[in-house]
Amino acid sequence: MDAQRRWRLLGAVGLVVAAVSYAVPSSYVLGILVFVALNGLAALGLSLVMGFAGQVSLGQAAFFAIGAYASGLFSTGLGWNPWLGVVAAVAAGAVAAVAIGLPVFRLSGLLLAMATLGFGVIVYYVLNNWAAVTGGPSGLTGIPPLSVGGIAIDTDARALVLVGFVLLLALGLAGNLVDSRVGRALRAIHGSEAAAASAGIDVMRLKLAVFAAAGGLTALAGALYAHYVRFINPSPFGIGYSIELVVMVVLGGVSSLPGAVLGAAAVVLLVEALRALVPALGASHGAAEYEIVLFGLVLMAFMIFLPGGLAGGRRRAA
Amino acid sequence: MGPAELGQYLASGVVVGGIYSLIGLGFVIVFGVTRIVNFAQGEFVALGALVLATLSARGVGLPLAFTGAVAAGVAAGMLLERVAVRPLRAMPSLAILIVTIGASIALRGGALLVWGTDPFAVPAFWAGPPLVLGGAVIVRQGLWVLGAAACVFALLWAFFTRTYAGAAFRACAANARGARLCGMRVDRMRLAAFALAGGLGAVAGAVIAPITYATYDMGLMLGLKGFVAAVIGGLVSPAGAIAGGVALGVVEALAAGLVSSAYKDAVAFVVLIALCLAQAAGWVPWRVAEEG
Amino acid sequence: MRRLLFLPLALLLAATLPAAASEPYTVGAIFSITGPGSSLGIPERDTARMLEAEINARGGVKGPDGRLHPLKLVIYDDASDETKAVLAAKKLIDEDRVIAIVGTTLSGTSLAILDTTQRAEVPVVSCAAAAKIVEPAAERKWVFKTPQSDALIVGVLVDHLKARGLVRVAWAGVDYAFGQLGWLAFEKATQAAGLTVVANEKFAQKDIDITPQLTRIKAAAPQAVVVWSIPPSASIATRNYADLGLKMPHFQSHGVGNKRYIELAGPAANGVSFPAGKLLVAEQLDDRDVQKPVLIAYARDFEAKYGSRNTFGGHAWDAVKLVVRALETAGPDRAGVRTALESTKGFVGITGVFDFSPTDHNGLDRRAVVMVQVVDGQWRLAK
Numbered sequence: 001m002d003a004q005r006r007w008r009l010l011g012a013v014g015l016v017v018a019a020v021s022y023a024v025p026s027s028y029v030l031g032i033l034v035f036v037a038l039n040g041l042a043a044l045g046l047s048l049v050m051g052f053a054g055q056v057s058l059g060q061a062a063f064f065a066i067g068a069y070a071s072g073l074f075s076t077g078l079g080w081n082p083w084l085g086v087v088a089a090v091a092a093g094a095v096a097a098v099a100i101g102l103p104v105f106r107l108s109g110l111l112l113a114m115a116t117l118g119f120g121v122i123v124y125y126v127l128n129n130w131a132a133v134t135g136g137p138s139g140l141t142g143i144p145p146l147s148v149g150g151i152a153i154d155t156d157a158r159a160l161v162l163v164g165f166v167l168l169l170a171l172g173l174a175g176n177l178v179d180s181r182v183g184r185a186l187r188a189i190h191g192s193e194a195a196a197a198s199a200g201i202d203v204m205r206l207k208l209a210v211f212a213a214a215g216g217l218t219a220l221a222g223a224l225y226a227h228y229v230r231f232i233n234p235s236p237f238g239i240g241y242s243i244e245l246v247v248m249v250v251l252g253g254v255s256s257l258p259g260a261v262l263g264a265a266a267v268v269l270l271v272e273a274l275r276a277l278v279p280a281l282g283a284s285h286g287a288a289e290y291e292i293v294l295f296g297l298v299l300m301a302f303m304i305f306l307p308g309g310l311a312g313g314r315r316r317a318a
Numbered sequence: 319m320g321p322a323e324l325g326q327y328l329a330s331g332v333v334v335g336g337i338y339s340l341i342g343l344g345f346v347i348v349f350g351v352t353r354i355v356n357f358a359q360g361e362f363v364a365l366g367a368l369v370l371a372t373l374s375a376r377g378v379g380l381p382l383a384f385t386g387a388v389a390a391g392v393a394a395g396m397l398l399e400r401v402a403v404r405p406l407r408a409m410p411s412l413a414i415l416i417v418t419i420g421a422s423i424a425l426r427g428g429a430l431l432v433w434g435t436d437p438f439a440v441p442a443f444w445a446g447p448p449l450v451l452g453g454a455v456i457v458r459q460g461l462w463v464l465g466a467a468a469c470v471f472a473l474l475w476a477f478f479t480r481t482y483a484g485a486a487f488r489a490c491a492a493n494a495r496g497a498r499l500c501g502m503r504v505d506r507m508r509l510a511a512f513a514l515a516g517g518l519g520a521v522a523g524a525v526i527a528p529i530t531y532a533t534y535d536m537g538l539m540l541g542l543k544g545f546v547a548a549v550i551g552g553l554v555s556p557a558g559a560i561a562g563g564v565a566l567g568v569v570e571a572l573a574a575g576l577v578s579s580a581y582k583d584a585v586a587f588v589v590l591i592a593l594c595l596a597q598a599a600g601w602v603p604w605r606v607a608e609e610g
Numbered sequence: 611m612r613r614l615l616f617l618p619l620a621l622l623l624a625a626t627l628p629a630a631a632s633e634p635y636t637v638g639a640i641f642s643i644t645g646p647g648s649s650l651g652i653p654e655r656d657t658a659r660m661l662e663a664e665i666n667a668r669g670g671v672k673g674p675d676g677r678l679h680p681l682k683l684v685i686y687d688d689a690s691d692e693t694k695a696v697l698a699a700k701k702l703i704d705e706d707r708v709i710a711i712v713g714t715t716l717s718g719t720s721l722a723i724l725d726t727t728q729r730a731e732v733p734v735v736s737c738a739a740a741a742k743i744v745e746p747a748a749e750r751k752w753v754f755k756t757p758q759s760d761a762l763i764v765g766v767l768v769d770h771l772k773a774r775g776l777v778r779v780a781w782a783g784v785d786y787a788f789g790q791l792g793w794l795a796f797e798k799a800t801q802a803a804g805l806t807v808v809a810n811e812k813f814a815q816k817d818i819d820i821t822p823q824l825t826r827i828k829a830a831a832p833q834a835v836v837v838w839s840i841p842p843s844a845s846i847a848t849r850n851y852a853d854l855g856l857k858m859p860h861f862q863s864h865g866v867g868n869k870r871y872i873e874l875a876g877p878a879a880n881g882v883s884f885p886a887g888k889l890l891v892a893e894q895l896d897d898r899d900v901q902k903p904v905l906i907a908y909a910r911d912f913e914a915k916y917g918s919r920n921t922f923g924g925h926a927w928d929a930v931k932l933v934v935r936a937l938e939t940a941g942p943d944r945a946g947v948r949t950a951l952e953s954t955k956g957f958v959g960i961t962g963v964f965d966f967s968p969t970d971h972n973g974l975d976r977r978a979v980v981m982v983q984v985v986d987g988q989w990r991l992a993k
Contacts, residue, residue: 025704027704027726027730028704031696031697031700031726104591104595106595106599107594111549111594112594114546114590114591114594115594115595117590119587122584125581125583128785129581129785129812136787137718137786138742138787138791139721231692233721233722233787236692243419246416250416251416254412275701289430289431289643289644290427290431292423293423293428294427295423296422296423296424298420299420300417300420300424302420303417303420304402304405304417307409307413320829323826326822326825330819330822337818427644435649436649436870437842437845439874455821455854457853526818530818531842531845533842535646539814539816540816571819571821571822574813574822574823574826579826582813582814
């Protein structure tokens, strides 16, 4: 769709989000939406890498962590304004992406996936063990909230408006990117690297650029998370989260940017829906255990019946 | 740090490496034949360990209990293939990867339901104090692990190179469409590959359970390490998986012993990245199979 | 004819009877029933449910209005994950409208829900150990915790080491919060007591072989070794210790305070000593100990239904009982419950005897910890 329509659509969604934030009193529902938006933003970064640069990254959680810790550390340890922390987080994410991308993007397919996996694990271990700086496994408490024009973003409603706005902006910009010359070059690479290179496209530079953008986006999500929960530790950012992000992207449809957000919503909502439904079915003693089994089964069913993802339907996952 | 310590690090590293090798072989079987990365492989390991633990606790003799564990693994592998993989056989590997992720979650949840969170002890196959070889201590079960890895490897090698069915498997791995055109039953081979991987995973689980205990979530980390071992070796080569596993185990032990135990796992993954780069640059004598 | 009359008469009677059921008191709980914390969270959940049934069998909680109110416990699983814990807390507060929250199981998740619960002004009684959960007291108005802090537990251990002349010690801790906090407390305590730490090793909870770390420790020639973890890695470390033929006194953490540890480690566990709550050796306590009857009753009830006793279940017992006591004083009022909790004095619980105050939301002292030794597969109170 063209840029004008896209921005109008996003603007309309934005208005709905703002309305929801002020109409819904339950901080539980708002909290779910905030986490959907945060995960959606993180998954959006990964979607750019997977859907458009065609690379599988099994270590995307590392960028989320880098963003969260960069912003958290700058605003608590150094006492910076949280917004500066956020900017630092995005920069850190992009720089880290380039740093790992340079050596690793020479690889392809499985080797690339393994290298990103290794990167994710290494970042986790550094965060977990470098206690003097990161606080180690017990993490950082007391992270200040962001504030916009003097209003502190410390309620769920305000957080939803902020994160929602950022997400919609990111969707719009990413959409513009995909439709631009750069985007067409990306799709050419995805189709065939050799052909793209022979058409004069600088494959390495472009892939690196996408990876850097993705790293920055996911880091941004991490920073916003830190200022929302106000506490971070390494444990939510391990390989499990990297895999969850891949699941979100594929579930939503690999070649679809809004699909990433849909996938994020599906995963978060599925967990909460199971939490609501399963005890009602009478299994109050073993409820939590049943929830896990059902989550796995539902995920499998999703992929079997909708292999193109939520946004792709029965089409092949491009 | 003297030679005695170094000997111990090597001995421990080789045994742990043997564990990783056994698990890595399961990934190799499935990927080699179907080009699928089976994320649920670690859960077959957990299943084998847990079934063996339960049967042993009920008083079933070791050979029968072991067989039971392997049978459970084979059944799980076949179930996974029929229910999850077969419907998606025409889809790109990413979709199949996600479905195996879903399967691994479901299997783990199922194990939690049936066995709970407690670890289970399994008696060692050959009871007795650990052996001391040149100053290094090796538990007897460690010999079983290495022995099992060697046996499995030998059987697989013989199967793939000396039997008609094995040659068919290899043909299927090289080019599925071509194999089908030659009249080979690709569907059946995929089922067999998953059944074999399930059984292999269960063997691994049963053999390592006396060392690691059987826990419902042991499959996660072990599956990951086994996967790394397989990839180091090129993911299509059983010999590569063995070498990769032992290399990973030894590097981990040496890193913990010589450098710092804090960063042990990080070191292993740095080595992994270095090896990936080395493979891409052609500095190592094996190649990773191309995808697709 | 008579039958037809019976129904409307019965209805009339029912309508005129005084409402026997008064409004229930809803209390929320968040435990790690799945995920890495499940071996702690499951006994906590079981204990909470057991208490709920016990209380409701007696008719409920007697509120300040003199009437019995059934206790309704809403328990959610946070899967040992910080995000899920935050959402569970929000659900309890907004949808289930709980008066107070018991939990969480792990320190990370307890710290994660701080912001949500403090802003909503809901009292929380945590079953997690990190001191940061209730400190600094000025910023933790609404949070309390029942487990002993690491400083307390480690302090008793270090005193024990010093009393036995074991001054060169080695440490091997698990690499997540439990091990890290234990190390920080141990480092401080040994410095204060004048002990020397000759080796400081780490291992992962999922490690299947701890011999490299123990080999390094052996080379440093310590007089005693302290391993800080929970099963299964604690059991693996114990077996590795025996396999390597290490003879120095072997100490573990309170994380091994359950029968499973002994079953898994086998004969290698004999001789291991660890600091723990009194629950494990309840029967061996002096009859004058005020906790003895409470401990024995809980151990007997829990073991009848769920299996061997467990100090983590005890933390949940204390938390639920404290909240119930506060409800008896203040009724279904969040601020009132908070004040009642903060004024609790001399509450005889499983973990210890609690004395809360505005500056101390943990309320325990050294009496809450004893040294226990494994002898012939049984726990013995070490003198």
